[in-house]
Amino acid sequence: MVEDHPLVKEGIMAILADEADINCAGHFYNGTDLLYRLKSFQPDVILMDLDLPDMTGLDLCRKVKNLYPAVCVVALSINNQAGIIKKMMENGASGYVLKDAAQHEITEAIRTVVKGKQYFSRSASLYLRKADTSQLPPLTRREKQVLEKIADGLTNPQIAELLFVDVSTVNSHRKNMLAKFGVQNTAALIKLAIKENLI
């Protein structure tokens, strides 16, 4: 287990202690410690928090799966963004359990992924389904750049200077984003972008 919140760590420990067929091989407060330990011993499953002090769960998961493909990773997160869930699965995770999960969901997740199957906690799959129906149009690289500058309070002329392009170009990107998201103005665009974790 990699989990930097002692409260959650203790909770999972307590839940797992009751299970005869599940044994906790070790606990780490950050990704570096885990990677070091994996050199000498690979567990069947790694429960991995996504908000670690030294690296993102995305990076840690990729690293672990590259070095030891046989190890199953179950992501553990308070983050319910469908985008993050999808990215974790692309990075090789086998399961995703939100921290509001019920006790049995943790043990269910472990037992499911060691069989080679995927597991999502109830609330995680809810979010995935919702994201499927109401997915947002993707932003291009350039649009994302412009969006960040807009959010920082820069005007089109200022952004144009920064990116070495014409004002009309920046304005095009801005207008394209408004159209993509179906919002009326920059204020609504920024709100949506932040709420959807785009910036």
Add this chain to the structure above:
Amino acid sequence: MVEDHPLVKEGIMAILADEADINCAGHFYNGTDLLYRLKSFQPDVILMDLDLPDMTGLDLCRKVKNLYPAVCVVALSINNQAGIIKKMMENGASGYVLKDAAQHEITEAIRTVVKGKQYFSRSASLYLRKADTSQLPPLTRREKQVLEKIADGLTNPQIAELLFVDVSTVNSHRKNMLAKFGVQNTAALIKLAIKENLI
């Protein structure tokens, strides 16, 4: 204890189980259940999550303290907004423990508040200090109303119509907020407002 996340609940239970002088009198998944139980029995301390399914921690804390002033409330939250911490204390809470707290901080909090003192976990007091130095100017009621409408993508004329005031009035509020927060335009205002949990 009032806590709707089973993982955290189990963690706290496990931590408290090791302490001879602390005894968990009961656990509830929502505020209503707690209030019902308090009619027949009042514990010394209530550990209270702020993100409950049926009511906000702010409301629950106020209700509990109004009905049973002798009970000490310790807020338990992933939320590190200084504003929320201050509001909880104003509503009668005795302590504030963030969910990234170390094990001993939970027990320390409980032992401290029963003595009538206040307790803040390390990270909570860090945030309080930071908020003291870099505090944001407060928004008035009207400004907050206008700000929400702006964030929803409404223009000054539209907001004016909604609030039955002149466009110039709405514009004044908008300009005042820009000046208060020292930002250049609406985009930066919205970003700041969301990041600071004002909307």
Add this chain to the structure above:
DNA sequence: AAAAAATTCCCCCTTTTGGTGGAAATGTAT
């Protein structure tokens, strides 16, 4: 009751944004 703050409205003027409708030049994937 007096002082302070909030809400309301006004002026003038410049800059920025947003709407419509293009089009050419790169990349990128099939």
Add this chain to the structure above:
DNA sequence: ATACATTTCCACCAAAAGGGGGAATTTTTT
């Protein structure tokens, strides 16, 4: 190679936002 998407730019024009200043009225606080 050939579609497709992205990035770049153009014109025109209306609407909205923002900067400067001022001022009257109502609420709230002291």
